[in-house]
Structures are given as structure tokens and as C-alpha cells.
Amino acid sequence: MKAVRFYGPGKPLIIEEVPKPAPGPGEVLVRVNAAGVCHTDLHxxxxxxxxxxxxxxxxHEIAGTIxxxxxxxxxxxxxxxxxxxYYVxxxxCRFCLRGEENLxxxxxxxxxxxxDGGYAQYVKVPARNAVKLPDNITFEQAAPIGCSVTTAIHATRRAMPNVGDYVVVYGVGAVGFALIQYNKxxxxEVIAVGRTDSKLRLARELGADYVINARVEDAVKRVKEITNGKGADVVYELVGSRETMNNSVRMLARRGRLVFIGYGFDKLEVNPLDLVVKEATITASVGNTLEELIEAVKLVSExxxxxxxxxxxxxGKINEELDRLRRGEALGRIVIDPWA
Ligand SMILES: NC(=O)c1ccc[n+]([C@@H]2O[C@H](COP(=O)([O-])OP(=O)(O)OC[C@H]3O[C@@H](n4cnc5c(N)ncnc54)[C@H](OP(=O)(O)O)[C@@H]3O)[C@@H](O)[C@H]2O)c1
Ligand SMILES: [Zn+2]
Ligand SMILES: [Zn+2]
Incomplete structure (x- = not known):
């Protein structure tokens, strides 16, 4: 079968012929019909x-047929x-016993x-990891549920916003679009911060109450204005640059929660006093539980x-598509059809 292989940092992905996997006891072979291209692949x-x-x-965003x-x-x-x-x-362990396989x-x-994941014609997984899809979700819609929608649900549960809380979605991409909708x-009250007008327009269509273009506006100042000086109760950080991390800390309200989802090479630098006076929390979100995937599928189906x-x-176009994602040119998820 055809598969796209990663040989280590700094090297382009290579398309190769590899053996088709054979399912063992309790396992299934999935014919991959669609695989989403997550920003994490760039990392x-x-x-x-x-x-x-x-x-x-x-x-790691995989939809297909048994x-x-x-x-x-x-x-x-x-x-x-x-x-x-995507987790087995x-x-x-104490986390698995609570259904938190992501930890x-x-x-x-x-x-x-x-x-081995989904940039291939087939993938082998335990039957428990193959969640049935309702007929009203196409494969191309389904694949991005596996990480982008599930991450949005998990991160929101980490932040626990109350009804009426101001939440900032900082970085409007595939995970951001799902976060906007789930938090609505x-x-x-959802404030989306990005740098590209087409993405911010879509953010509005998906329910964002306010949008801020950080290229032309001071994001911290705007968030303070929108929230009547109070700041954001929750900030979902999807970029992880020096600038966005700094801004995120500065825009937090008293008892605000900053949830890291995105990251890069930059380091967070914060004086504890900035957190102390606000009793602010910095936390993070990784992956999702199986239950959250099932919930995500239901919400999309409805x-x-x-x-x-x-x-x-x-x-064959994976490297090109990753470059487009890196340049910020994708409006939502790029999806790979391994049979195209
Ligand atoms: N923790 C987890 O479980 C988990 C799960 C999935 C993804 N992630 C991570 O979360 C991050 C986002 O993933 P994604 O797949 O949604 O990526 P994505 O589709 O590339 O979205 C990120 C968006 O951030 C925007 N952005 C970049 N720099 C910005 C800046 N300085 N200010 C404002 N906006 C900026 C970009 O849009 P513009 O055109 O506006 O610049 C881009 O569309 C990545 O780091 C990814 O690895 C983590
Ligand atoms: Zn992902
Ligand atoms: Zn475990």
C-alpha cells in the first residue's frame, strides 16, 4: 500500500510502498478514505x-471503512x-482507569x-478505537473531527467557562473554528483573535461575537474594551509565540484561565506577580478521551x-499541502484522500 513516511526532523515526508497491515485478534483493518492534516504534523x-x-x-485524523x-x-x-x-x-494506569487515555x-x-497513522491507504487499530460514523457525515468532514473538534471539546472542559464568560480563541485555524462553535x-461570549480577514469572517459566521485582527489592532486593548476592562475569563492559546503568549497572559481577567493548546519553539516568560494579583491559572490541554470523540461525532451529526x-x-501532494498550512493559506483543514 502507499504511505507517507516521516524520517525525522528537517526531512520532507516521503511517499513509499509499505506492506499492508494484517489485523490480529481484536483488531480491524481500516481502509483510510480521509486523513486530516493537523498543524501538529508541522511540529x-x-x-x-x-x-x-x-x-x-x-x-492522526483518520476516517475510513472497515x-x-x-x-x-x-x-x-x-x-x-x-x-x-488515536490513543490506545x-x-x-490511573488515567486509563478514568478513561483518560490521552494522559x-x-x-x-x-x-x-x-x-503508524492515517497518511496511508490502510491502518490497523483495535476494534474499540474504530468509532462508527452516522451516514450524514462524509469521510472528508469526519476526519478532522478526530483531532480538531475533539481538542476543542477537551480544552473547553479543561477551562470550564460559565455561561456568559468571555473566552478568547487566540489563533483562528482548524481547532479554533471548532472552539468558537463549542464555546457558543x-x-x-466568544472573541476570536487572528491575522487573516477571511478566517475572521468565517469565525463570525460560525458564531464568534467579536473578532480582532491582531495585525492591525492591539489584541490586549481590544479584549479589555470588549470586556469593560475586566479581561478574558478564558484564553485558548493556539499559537504559542512569544507575542501571543505575552498577550494572552496580559488579557486574562481575575481568576482567568489560560489554556495552552498550541506551542512552538518560543518559551513563556511570566512574572508570578502577574498571575498572583489575578489568581490566574495557566493550564494546558492534550488530545481527548474516547468519550469526547463520541460526543464530537454526535455534535457534528446534529x-x-x-x-x-x-x-x-x-x-503525493502532502509536502505541498503542509507548506500551504505553514504559510497560513488553509481555511480550515486540508484533508488527504489516500486513494486520490
Ligand atoms: N494540545 C492538543 O491536543 C492539540 C491538538 C491539535 C492541535 N494542537 C496545536 O494547536 C495549534 C493550532 O492547531 P491547528 O491545527 O488549529 O492549526 P492551524 O489550522 O494552522 O491554525 C492556527 C492559526 O493560528 C493563526 N495564527 C498564527 N500566528 C498567529 C498570531 N501571531 N496571532 C494570531 N493568530 C495567529 C493562523 O492564522 P492567521 O492566518 O490568522 O495567522 C492559523 O490559521 C498548533 O500548535 C497545533 O500543533 C494541539
Ligand atoms: Zn492534531
Ligand atoms: Zn494507561
Whole structure:
């Protein structure tokens, strides 16, 4: 089968022929129909995120069809349309025991991170990780649910905004679009901060109450104005640059929560006093639980969250598409069809 392989930081991804995996007991073989291109893949290539596993097939937003089932599989059958939950926890650590496989201390697999993922024609996963898709969600809409929509749900649960709280979505991209919609659903006042007008227009269409173009406006000043001087109760940080981290801390309200989702090479520098006087919290969000994936699929199926797909492309164009994402040219997720 065809797969796109990562050979380590600084190297372009390479399309190769690799053996088609065979499902063992309890496993299924998924024919990948769509795989979303997450910004995290750029962090692998840049070496910001180095998990030390190479070569490996990247791609952690995976939707497809069950092609084969291994012995003992009863949950799904050949032909079922599914989305993949990308973590396989150990099942025994304190986090797995609470269903928090995203924090597993000894993960068995993590597709597209430490285990071969979705930039391939097939992927093999435990049957439990193949979540059935309703018929009203296409594969290209489904794939980005796997990380972008689920991350939005998980990060929001980490921040716990109240109805009417001001939340800032700092970095309007694929995860940002989902965060805007989910935070509107739970009754927050949403302020989207970005640098590109087309993305900010879409942010508004998706429900953002206020948008700020940080290229032309002072984001901290605008957030203070919008919130009558109070500041943001929650800031979701999706960029992680020196400038955005600084601004995020400065725009927090008393008891405000800054939730890191994005990151890069830059370091956060903060004087504790800036947090102390506000009793502010800096926290973070990683991945999602299986339950959050199931919730995300339901919300998309009910039309409560729209998945924004920039375009569908092919495995052969992966490096080009990653470059477009890096330049900020994608409006929503780029999705790869490994059979195109
Ligand atoms: N923690 C987790 O579980 C998790 C899960 C998924 C993704 N992530 C991370 O979260 C981040 C966002 O992911 P994504 O897939 O949504 O990326 P994305 O689609 O590339 O969106 C990020 C957006 O941030 C905007 N941006 C960049 N620099 C900015 C700045 N200085 N000020 C304001 N906006 C700026 C860009 O739009 P403009 O055109 O406006 O610049 C871009 O569209 C990445 O770092 C990714 O690795 C983390
Ligand atoms: Zn991701
Ligand atoms: Zn575990």
C-alpha cells in the first residue's frame, strides 16, 4: 500500500510502498478514505515535537471503512464507516482507569504520533478505537473531527467557562473554528483573535461575537474594551509565540484561565506577580478521551458543529499541502484522500 513516511526532523515526508497491515485478534483493518492534516504534523517536521519514533506514518485524523476484522471482533463489521480514536492506553494506569487515555503513562499506541497513522491507504487499530460514523457525515468532514473538534471539546472542559464568560480563541485555524462553535454552544461570549480577514469572517459566521485582527489592532486593548476592562475569563492559546503568549497572559481577567493548546519553539516568560494579583491559572490541554470523540461525532451529526474543510488532496501532494498550512493559506483543514 502507499504511505507517507516521516524520517525525522528537517526531512520532507516521503511517499513509499509499505506492506499492508494484517489485523490480529481484536483488531480491524481500516481502509483510510480521509486523513486530516493537523498543524501538529508541522511540529514533527520542525523538530518542536520529537517523540523519537522514525520512520513512521504520520496522520492522526483518520476516517475510513472497515476492510477486514481480526479474530474475536464483534463491535464492528466489514463495510462499517468509522473514525479512529488515536490513543490506545495501557488500560491499567490511573488515567486509563478514568478513561483518560490521552494522559496514559504507558501508551500502547498513538496513531500518527508513535504508531503508524492515517497518511496511508490502510491502518490497523483495535476494534474499540474504530468509532462508527452516522451516514450524514462524509469521510472528508469526519476526519478532522478526530483531532480538531475533539481538542476543542477537551480544552473547553479543561477551562470550564460559565455561561456568559468571555473566552478568547487566540489563533483562528482548524481547532479554533471548532472552539468558537463549542464555546457558543455552552453559552460563552466568544472573541476570536487572528491575522487573516477571511478566517475572521468565517469565525463570525460560525458564531464568534467579536473578532480582532491582531495585525492591525492591539489584541490586549481590544479584549479589555470588549470586556469593560475586566479581561478574558478564558484564553485558548493556539499559537504559542512569544507575542501571543505575552498577550494572552496580559488579557486574562481575575481568576482567568489560560489554556495552552498550541506551542512552538518560543518559551513563556511570566512574572508570578502577574498571575498572583489575578489568581490566574495557566493550564494546558492534550488530545481527548474516547468519550469526547463520541460526543464530537454526535455534535457534528446534529449540525451543531460544522467541520471546515479547506480542500481534499492526495498523498503525493502532502509536502505541498503542509507548506500551504505553514504559510497560513488553509481555511480550515486540508484533508488527504489516500486513494486520490
Ligand atoms: N494540545 C492538543 O491536543 C492539540 C491538538 C491539535 C492541535 N494542537 C496545536 O494547536 C495549534 C493550532 O492547531 P491547528 O491545527 O488549529 O492549526 P492551524 O489550522 O494552522 O491554525 C492556527 C492559526 O493560528 C493563526 N495564527 C498564527 N500566528 C498567529 C498570531 N501571531 N496571532 C494570531 N493568530 C495567529 C493562523 O492564522 P492567521 O492566518 O490568522 O495567522 C492559523 O490559521 C498548533 O500548535 C497545533 O500543533 C494541539
Ligand atoms: Zn492534531
Ligand atoms: Zn494507561
Amino acid at each position: 514533527f517536521i520542525d523538530g518542536v515535537l520529537n517523540l523519537g519514533v522514525a520512520p513512521i506514518t504520520l496522520g 476492510e477486514e476484522v481480526g479474530p474475536g471482533v464483534t463491535e464492528v463489521k466489514v463495510g462499517d464507516r468509522v473514525i479512529v480514536y 492506553g495501557c488500560g491499567r 496514559c503513562e504507558n501508551p500502547k499506541a498513538e496513531y500518527g504520533f508513535i504508531t 454552544l455552552i453559552g460563552a 449540525g451543531k458543529i460544522k467541520v471546515i474543510v479547506d480542500r481534499v488532496s492526495s498523498l
